Amino acid sequence: MARAGGLERQQALRIAFYAVPAAILMLAVFAVPLGTVVIQSFTSEASPGFTLASYAKILSATLFVRVSWKTLEITLLATAFALLLAYPLAYYMAQQPPRRRAMLMILVLVPFWTSVLVKSFAFTVILGQSGLVNTAISWLGLPPVKLLFNRIGVIIGMSHFLVPFMVFPILSNLLNQPRDLVSAASILGAGKWRIFWRVTLPLSMPGVMAGVLLVMILSLGFYVVPALLGGRQDMMLANLVDFYAREIIDWPMASALSVILMGTAAIAAIILSLIPGGSAILGGDER
Amino acid sequence: MTVCKDETLRASRRRVLTTGAAALAAPFILIPGRARGAGKVVVVNFGGSMGSAKQQAIYTPFTRETGIEVVVVPGPDLAKIRAQVQSRDVEWDVVDLLDAWVPAGARLGLLEPIDEKIVDRSGCIPFARHDFAVGGSIYAGGIAFPTDRLGGKVAMTWPDFWNVAGIPGRRGLRNRVTDTLEIALMGDGVAPKDVYPCDVERAFKALDRIKPAVSHWIAQTAQTVSLIQSNETDFTFTYTTRVKDMQRAGVPMGYSFKQNLLGVGWAGVLKGTPRKEAAMRLCAYIAKKDRQVELANLSVDAPCYVDALAKVDPEARKWMPDVGDPNNLFVNAEWWDTRVDDLTRRFKEWLLA
Numbered sequence: 001m002a003r004a005g006g007l008e009r010q011q012a013l014r015i016a017f018y019a020v021p022a023a024i025l026m027l028a029v030f031a032v033p034l035g036t037v038v039i040q041s042f043t044s045e046a047s048p049g050f051t052l053a054s055y056a057k058i059l060s061a062t063l064f065v066r067v068s069w070k071t072l073e074i075t076l077l078a079t080a081f082a083l084l085l086a087y088p089l090a091y092y093m094a095q096q097p098p099r100r101r102a103m104l105m106i107l108v109l110v111p112f113w114t115s116v117l118v119k120s121f122a123f124t125v126i127l128g129q130s131g132l133v134n135t136a137i138s139w140l141g142l143p144p145v146k147l148l149f150n151r152i153g154v155i156i157g158m159s160h161f162l163v164p165f166m167v168f169p170i171l172s173n174l175l176n177q178p179r180d181l182v183s184a185a186s187i188l189g190a191g192k193w194r195i196f197w198r199v200t201l202p203l204s205m206p207g208v209m210a211g212v213l214l215v216m217i218l219s220l221g222f223y224v225v226p227a228l229l230g231g232r233q234d235m236m237l238a239n240l241v242d243f244y245a246r247e248i249i250d251w252p253m254a255s256a257l258s259v260i261l262m263g264t265a266a267i268a269a270i271i272l273s274l275i276p277g278g279s280a281i282l283g284g285d286e287r
Numbered sequence: 288m289t290v291c292k293d294e295t296l297r298a299s300r301r302r303v304l305t306t307g308a309a310a311l312a313a314p315f316i317l318i319p320g321r322a323r324g325a326g327k328v329v330v331v332n333f334g335g336s337m338g339s340a341k342q343q344a345i346y347t348p349f350t351r352e353t354g355i356e357v358v359v360v361p362g363p364d365l366a367k368i369r370a371q372v373q374s375r376d377v378e379w380d381v382v383d384l385l386d387a388w389v390p391a392g393a394r395l396g397l398l399e400p401i402d403e404k405i406v407d408r409s410g411c412i413p414f415a416r417h418d419f420a421v422g423g424s425i426y427a428g429g430i431a432f433p434t435d436r437l438g439g440k441v442a443m444t445w446p447d448f449w450n451v452a453g454i455p456g457r458r459g460l461r462n463r464v465t466d467t468l469e470i471a472l473m474g475d476g477v478a479p480k481d482v483y484p485c486d487v488e489r490a491f492k493a494l495d496r497i498k499p500a501v502s503h504w505i506a507q508t509a510q511t512v513s514l515i516q517s518n519e520t521d522f523t524f525t526y527t528t529r530v531k532d533m534q535r536a537g538v539p540m541g542y543s544f545k546q547n548l549l550g551v552g553w554a555g556v557l558k559g560t561p562r563k564e565a566a567m568r569l570c571a572y573i574a575k576k577d578r579q580v581e582l583a584n585l586s587v588d589a590p591c592y593v594d595a596l597a598k599v600d601p602e603a604r605k606w607m608p609d610v611g612d613p614n615n616l617f618v619n620a621e622w623w624d625t626r627v628d629d630l631t632r633r634f635k636e637w638l639l640a
Contacts, residue, residue: 063636149519232501
């Protein structure tokens, strides 16, 4: 027994060995700078040594409170839109034969592979006052719609980026649902809609939850889209970090804000790892 | 590196590999070393047409005259300046500075004092003189508008800009408090000579009134003209140089000289640079009257010497504001120095409300 344990430990060590180069890289270029940020968040320009001054200043700042609410609003809206777009898409893809599904997957992935900066600039061309959409609208004799530099622009830009992240967990859930259940329900006389509402949809909830959480975590850190497509009211926490770091040049404040943002995302990630199907997204076991 | 013959013959595969690696790595080690020498100076500017004008009027002749190579890097940034100076790893030497950065940079100890023994600034207007920065040009900012729409009803002054009922159209202002606060006061009817010290409360009240008419709070300078061009907005606060570039490109755009904000295109030397001597020599060159005339011809920003203005080409002079016009405002960076952080925060909060 003791010998078997030793063997197991040896095996574990041998496997861990393969992770060493990546671990060293992550330590050097990620963990160390991140640690510096955390340490810096507990310092202050005014006095040396450990202090919570930056956190106290942030939590009492009107700017932080307002930006946090905006971030929450935008995150929830973008997540809702991504879900509305992604669920039918995932459902449709799940019904297709594998070859066709692979084709559709590529179509979903193409925007996913494109830089968000490039996409945001492309949106300014499409959504502007003299953009493609408004030109088409004016041909129909309708007044132009303001789609850019406001909340609508941010939501369009963000949902577009987020849809693939919502599609994957939902699709994976739908594909793993036992087909027998649908057959059984249909034999018992349920119609297509009834099967969907009573069987498929409830069973897909873990996938939906996983997608929602994943998309929310991603939304929290958005920076480019609100900066390029948003209006004056569309400032998110990441933009506020930039504001403190570059405009006010108060690095302890920027660091404290980053730590708060990171903490929020971490909590969401922990919740994600606890729901069924969620840990798979984070790289854990399939079940 | 010299290797004697036998050794070369006996060179093992490992040796070839290590020498190969060293040869590959050499440029990466050598370049920073060379950059620290006296024969080079690293300049940071905002690019655009002003950047190329500076290359032609200042950097190229400077290298020809002194043999000192000028390396141009884009994107001056006060946060990066601070990071370099505080980490004692200074890579930038001469950096173009915004008005508000000059007192802040001096206060935070980020800039070297200008060496008056090297830099001759006699005759320079006092407004463009600072102990820690040299004035390279005077820029003018004012209202730009499209000439192909609006039916000729155009805001020419800041009170016009605030008169939304009388002069309809979408407005564009910057998303920063500096300049915007002064503009708001002038829009509210304050005479330029009475703008400083700024009545902050009055300015924010005036901003409250204009807020519904402002379609864009613009982040990037390039957008101040591109948004008019793409019909996203009608009147913006921008600079003569930007409108001139647009007109040259055939864009139907006008600019009002009736009420302008005047500021200085500064350059400063980073504290602790190993190339201070060369940097100061470049500053001396930037301060040179004939270089400023040349720069003015190319960029249409005015020189910092009163008697140099007459030497500027008439074609470029058309773009230069009347510095004696009481309707124009000289931006006061010193007033902003201690106030800019708090007012920037307040302005951002106001924008989000």
